[in-house]
Amino acid sequence: MVEPKDHLIEKIKELIIQRLKLADMTPEMIETDGPLFGEGLGLDSIDALELVLGLEKEFGTIIPDAEVGKKVFQSVRTIAHYVLEQQKAA
């Protein structure tokens, strides 16, 4: 598996902050491998919808259903891997 480059990780963190309007957060405050939902960053299903749309707009990445979303939205790194996979497949 190709490891995502730092700038992609950074871009995804920025997308999360901008899309979810986490005004007091900076990319450094988001752990690359930390959970995004529940106990982690505390995101919920309304946030998930924002991220689905944000990823599509920013990277052309499609999250087709909740099952894929569950796997992809585990952490910033899993999102980055998915973005890379989708770009490779395109």
Added chain:
Amino acid sequence: MRRSSGKTAFCFPGQLQERPRLDENPLLTADLQFKECLSRVSGRTKFDLLRFSVEKEREDPDLSLRLQISTYLLSMIYFHRARAAGWTPDIFVEHSMGIYAALAAAEAVTFEEGLFITESIGKLLEREGRLHRGGMASIIGLPLEEVEKICRDLEGYQLVIANYNGSMQYVLSGEEEGIKNAISLALSRKAVSARELPFKTALHSPALSSLREEIMDLLRDVEVRSPKVPIINHWTVRPLGKEEIKDFLSQEIGRPVYWIRCVERLLQEGITRFVEIGHETTLTKLIRWVNRDVEAFSAGNGSYGKG
């Protein structure tokens, strides 16, 4: 929190989705408003907010009622904290059973009457849930037509849209088995999320219209005054008149919540700031969906969603 110019709406959320973890918030529990609120509650209800907040998760037949009382108390605490911090609301807007705290905050009823109404209607709903097992589901990521189609495709389960929360956020209400089937169907039709909410009653569905008379009865001795701050009625998107309030309360559990309509109207009216008067950030996120540029945050989490 801070003050600035512009018109402010205080938004009173409906029932919490999970028990509030107050042990993780010592600043809140040490607050004078918090202590004063709990001392006013003492003796009026058996419910203990602090104990509830630290209890281990377990099967709890009264969970919905406890969550509802918690929602009421926390909204009242955050309301007084927001006022003490200098925030002045121009209008109130409420979601679902957020109406009880909105009425008390607007002094249309007293704090104690608001608690009485919350607990009494909550008990009626519990009884109804035991007699006719119902449920609710949040469906995120499908447009209205798809959600309506799910209701039609599962005809026979009395499924209805109970909350219009955003162009791709809806809540369904109906028979328990129908709700489970609706979740499976929504997921198979590519919803981003479809999950059950902690209700055992088909809230905001016509199945509860039969409680109207009973609710009017329990409100008989409550003296309703004119709200000191206008409260928007989400059916008419106009302020609730004093004489409409009891009728609204008796009907609203049997009718849908039109949240999108309210937010759109308030934006047209020039509201520039939405403050969620509650412990979570659900309404803040729904407002973000309708308008990304407007300032919106939760008093329970002041840093959230600033525009």
